[in-house]
Amino acid sequence: MMTDETLKKNLPIGVFDSGVGGFTVVRALRKYLPGENIIYLGDTARVPYGTKSPETVIRYSINNAKFLDSLGIKLLVVACNTASAHSITALRDNFNIPVVGVIEPGARAAVKNTISGNVGVIGTRGTIESHAYETHIREKSVSTVTTGGIPCPLFVPLAEEGWIEGEIPEKTAVHYMNELKKVIPEMDTLVLGCTHYPLLKKIISEAALKVFEREIKLIDSGVSASYVIEEILREKELFNDNSSGGTLDTYVTDTSRISEIGELFLGEPLSNVQRVDI
Amino acid sequence: MMTDETLKKNLPIGVFDSGVGGFTVVRALRKYLPGENIIYLGDTARVPYGTKSPETVIRYSINNAKFLDSLGIKLLVVACNTASAHSITALRDNFNIPVVGVIEPGARAAVKNTISGNVGVIGTRGTIESHAYETHIREKSVSTVTTGGIPCPLFVPLAEEGWIEGEIPEKTAVHYMNELKKVIPEMDTLVLGCTHYPLLKKIISEAALKVFEREIKLIDSGVSASYVIEEILREKELFNDNSSGGTLDTYVTDTSRISEIGELFLGEPLSNVQRVDI
Numbered sequence: 437m438m439t440d441e442t443l444k445k446n447l448p449i450g451v452f453d454s455g456v457g458g459f460t461v462v463r464a465l466r467k468y469l470p471g472e473n474i475i476y477l478g479d480t481a482r483v484p485y486g487t488k489s490p491e492t493v494i495r496y497s498i499n500n501a502k503f504l505d506s507l508g509i510k511l512l513v514v515a516c517n518t519a520s521a522h523s524i525t526a527l528r529d530n531f532n533i534p535v536v537g538v539i540e541p542g543a544r545a546a547v548k549n550t551i552s553g554n555v556g557v558i559g560t561r562g563t564i565e566s567h568a569y570e571t572h573i574r575e576k577s578v579s580t581v582t583t584g585g586i587p588c589p590l591f592v593p594l595a596e597e598g599w600i601e602g603e604i605p606e607k608t609a610v611h612y613m614n615e616l617k618k619v620i621p622e623m624d625t626l627v628l629g630c631t632h633y634p635l636l637k638k639i640i641s642e643a644a645l646k647v648f649e650r651e652i653k654l655i656d657s658g659v660s661a662s663y664v665i666e667e668i669l670r671e672k673e674l675f676n677d678n679s680s681g682g683t684l685d686t687y688v689t690d691t692s693r694i695s696e697i698g699e700l701f702l703g704e705p706l707s708n709v710q711r712v713d714i
Numbered sequence: 715m716m717t718d719e720t721l722k723k724n725l726p727i728g729v730f731d732s733g734v735g736g737f738t739v740v741r742a743l744r745k746y747l748p749g750e751n752i753i754y755l756g757d758t759a760r761v762p763y764g765t766k767s768p769e770t771v772i773r774y775s776i777n778n779a780k781f782l783d784s785l786g787i788k789l790l791v792v793a794c795n796t797a798s799a800h801s802i803t804a805l806r807d808n809f810n811i812p813v814v815g816v817i818e819p820g821a822r823a824a825v826k827n828t829i830s831g832n833v834g835v836i837g838t839r840g841t842i843e844s845h846a847y848e849t850h851i852r853e854k855s856v857s858t859v860t861t862g863g864i865p866c867p868l869f870v871p872l873a874e875e876g877w878i879e880g881e882i883p884e885k886t887a888v889h890y891m892n893e894l895k896k897v898i899p900e901m902d903t904l905v906l907g908c909t910h911y912p913l914l915k916k917i918i919s920e921a922a923l924k925v926f927e928r929e930i931k932l933i934d935s936g937v938s939a940s941y942v943i944e945e946i947l948r949e950k951e952l953f954n955d956n957s958s959g960g961t962l963d964t965y966v967t968d969t970s971r972i973s974e975i976g977e978l979f980l981g982e983p984l985s986n987v988q989r990v991d992i
Contacts, residue, residue, distance in 0.1 A: 480765070481765075481770075611882060693839075
């Protein structure tokens with residue numbers, strides 16, 4: 437018979453995103469917290485959130501969280517950068533479970549890593565214009581950290597098409613790194629501020645080395661969030677180290693291309709996908 | 715005093731699109747029908763339509779048309795390819811004015827132009843997978859016309875960023891033309907099946923010449939629609955040849971970046987922009 441404590445540990449982590457990009461966060465969770473059960477909700481019917489008003493993004497985020505909470509989760513992960521920028525406070529006010537976004541952990545990891553005190557951020561136009569990473573980086577710095585960021589709009593379709601190597605993606609990455617060098621020339625740490633970008637890690641890293649002529653540490657916010665989640669779960673004695681591996685259940689609000697793109701971002705076969713109206 | 719007939723002629727043409735891309739259609743209308751008054755509605759809060767279900771697209775299209783119709787219009791133009799693919803019949807059933815989409819005129823122009831009987835189509839994944847152009851091309855052909863299409867997902871962010879020349883856009887266009895050659899090697903006519911693509915006309919045309927080793931005629935559906943609209947208006951005696959030039963009023967459902975991108979697509983300064991909830 438399972439004790440109450442074991443039952444609580446077995447509860448899944450709920451993860452939501454505006455679409456399929458959040459699977460890169462799930463990929464990190466599956467790697468670093470392999471015993472955890474996960475329920476993923478991709479709001480693929482309403483993607484993208486980046487072009488929508490903060491009020492709308494908050495409303496969608498609360499709807500998503502309500503759905504996941506109703507299934508019984510022990511912790512909520514906001515995998516979407518836009519939703520993390522706008523909705524964390526509202527979610528913490530409305531739900532009685534720990535809420536982890538991707539921006540705070542990413543900012544913390546960047547501050548911890550930088551030696552020159554120069555952190556670059558790349559993301560969608562919405563994320564860059566919100567200055568959410570910059571705000572959190574400033575909050576988390578004891579000494580002065582200079583930040584600068586640019587949007588990289590071509591990286592999303594490149595990632596979604598799986599077009600992650602070859603001349604065009606490589607030259608595009610070099611182009612963006614040249615733009616970034618203009619705003620933050622002494623950068624030694626770069627935050628990948630969009631869930632799609634980890635797929636392009638290799639070419640971004642190579643382009644950064646070429647343009648900045650030094651090794652640039654890339655911060656994958658999904659990986660950073662995994663560490664924060666592990667800390668919280670261990671502290672609350674909710675960490676699941678089930679050695680036979682956790683489960684993954686996926687819900688989407690629209691099924692278009694979900695398996696094909698989902699697996700690209702997740703890095704493993706996708707099963708148990710259900711469509712849901714929320 | 716104005717006669718009833720003059721009043722009717724002075725009524726504006728209503729144009730809607732999922733976002734700002736439809737301004738390329740307005741650009742064609744302003745060029746070929748310079749006397750016409752135009753009201754444009756960009757549903758920028760709900761963009762893109764391409765990833766949404768046909769039922770949702772029909773619902774949004776009817777909402778958009780209701781708004782424009784309430785302002786008093788003499789003809790409705792559906793500038794969005796996705797909305798044209800799904801909603802034309804529903805709109806014709808629900809509104810008592812002529813309704814012109816971009817797909818029928820584009821298909822008609824392609825059939826009229828092709829000599830080899832091989833027509834290529836490029837567009838968003840949604841438009842290509844709907845096979846809407848192919849269906850209309852087949853309907854309009856007396857002899858056999860072979861069609862083939864591919865999605866070009868990078869063209870949308872390239873157009874929206876105004877990144878319409880240089881090595882990366884050029885190589886991207888060559889890449890897509892090589893993909894297209896695999897599905898329709900004898901192509902002599904290419905339909906630009908996305909409102910964003912006319913901005914990239916020059917590099918698409920050059921890439922097509924390079925890859926197919928012949929002049930390829932590009933069909934701009936906005937231009938084709940303008941001819942159809944002129945025909946209808948002349949036939950109904952509603953054509954406005956006001957020599958002092960027509961007006962343009964713009965409504966959007968979200969104002970993010972509207973002026974900046976709007977002017978890029980429209981090719982002239984944008985004024986009279988109002989936000990509206992529909």
